[in-house]
Amino acid sequence: MDKVEEAKGQFARLINASPEEIAVLSSVSDCASSVATALDFSGERNQIVTTEMDFPSIGHVWLAQQKRGAQVQFLPSADSVIPLAYYSESVNEQTLITSIPHVSYYNGFKQDVKQIAQIVHKKGSYLFVDAYQSAGSVQIDVKAMDIDFLAAGVQKYMLGIPGIAFLYVRKEVAEKLTPVVTGWFGRVSPFAFDIKQLDFAQAARRFETGTPPMINGYAAAASIGMLNEIGVDRIEAYLQSLSRTAIAYAQEKGLRVMSPLDLSQKAANTAIYIPQASKAEAILKEKGILVSARNDVIRIAPHFYNTEQEVKAAIDALAALGNR
Ligand SMILES: Cc1ncc(COP(=O)(O)O)c(C=O)c1O
Structure with a gap:
């Protein structure tokens, strides 16, 4: 458990967040599902804008929300990139969340997250960033980039092993949301063992579910620690x-x-x-x-x-x- 906390701290340092803004889960797909189930698609604002350059698993999670009322729109790419204009043309007052890869798994296309954040926030949409292909090789500053949610696993440029992933949730956003995917580690006091008490821990920890992946925590703490040391x-x-x-x-x-x-x-x-x-x-x-x-x-x-x-x-x- 201490190693998982250490890994969380190292990941927080890597992206300029605080450890309380990070939840530990097992895959980036899990992170996206956790966020998706915390959102309400039953109202007017029910649109998800995502991209064809996202990793398929992320698209699948958003498509699965259609059953809960979500409308999903995929932005295409043009000449290996997604022009910023596509975001300003498609994100509107109906968009609840915009989901983008920081770097595309396909061709390494790196997006200007700060600019995209500006565009989507102006319309009142959340921004979810999949940083699996960037974390560890590209500088990330969730504060300067104004990101609401960011997910990353460690088996690529973070040099770890599969089975552990991190979800950053901006503190003010986290405290407005309660995920439907949950478990005892999402509680205020997991070790109170109170089966009838469904409260939600402060900040990002409310997105945690079951017992964290401990062995993977050792690898992640070591590898992300090394990356932070190198810079x-x-x-x-x-x-x-x-x-x-x-x-x-x-x-x-x-x-x-x-x-x-x-x-x-x-x-x-x-x-x-x-x-x-x-x-x-x-x-x-x-x-x-x-x-x-x-x-x-x-x-x-x-x-x-x-x-x-x-x-x-x-x-x-x-x-x-x-x-x-
Ligand atoms: C950009 C990106 N996102 C998500 C994934 C899949 O993540 P996970 O298997 O942790 O759900 C990958 C895996 O290759 C990826 O490259």
Whole structure:
């Protein structure tokens, strides 16, 4: 339990929140469901605006709310990005929540969260940010970005293991909401063992459910602690330099880059168009190069311990496949 609290504290530090604004759950899907069930879609304001660049699981959670009265709208992408204008055109007085990925799992497109927050808050919508692909590699400041809800798991750039995820809920927002997905750890006094008392703990802890994932807490406390020690600002700057290399080198080799070419709109992941991506992933694995296939792209997703040579070696191996 102490390690889970330590991990919570490290995650809070990573995103400039306080530990009481963080709930520990088991997956980002759980985080989204927890938030969704705390919202009331029975009134006029029943719209959810989300994007086609979100991870499917998040879209599924929002679609499941249709049964509770929600209307779901998906914003498409245009040339690997979602223009800000799409948000101003679609978010309106009927929008209860806008759900966006900070960084897209598909091509590493990084959104301007602060600007999106401004647009959606002007219309009275909450902002939910899925930071699974950014936390640990891109600086996040939930206060400066004016985020209401943020969810992230640790098995990507936070270098942990699956089974633990964190949900940030802005304090004033948390205290207005009560989730329907709950359990004894969401109570004011879990160890009172009072079966008839459904009260809700202060701040984000009310979003917790059952016994937290303790072993995963050890890994998360260690890995997020290490990232905080190194500093995500330094990591982000280094990964930008690897991005610059990856884009230039892939283009030099005649490969098609599916990530935004503008570094201010791109995180660590460089996506390369490869029609038979799964086959390419397996061939590179044989060579000791670990990349991942997503539909028609191969993602080259380095972290602070990778070198420019390694990124170039992955691109050389893809170019050698001749799948253009
Ligand atoms: C951006 C993003 N969100 C959510 C998920 C899924 O999260 P979970 O399995 O914790 O529900 C992933 C997994 O790859 C992801 O990349």
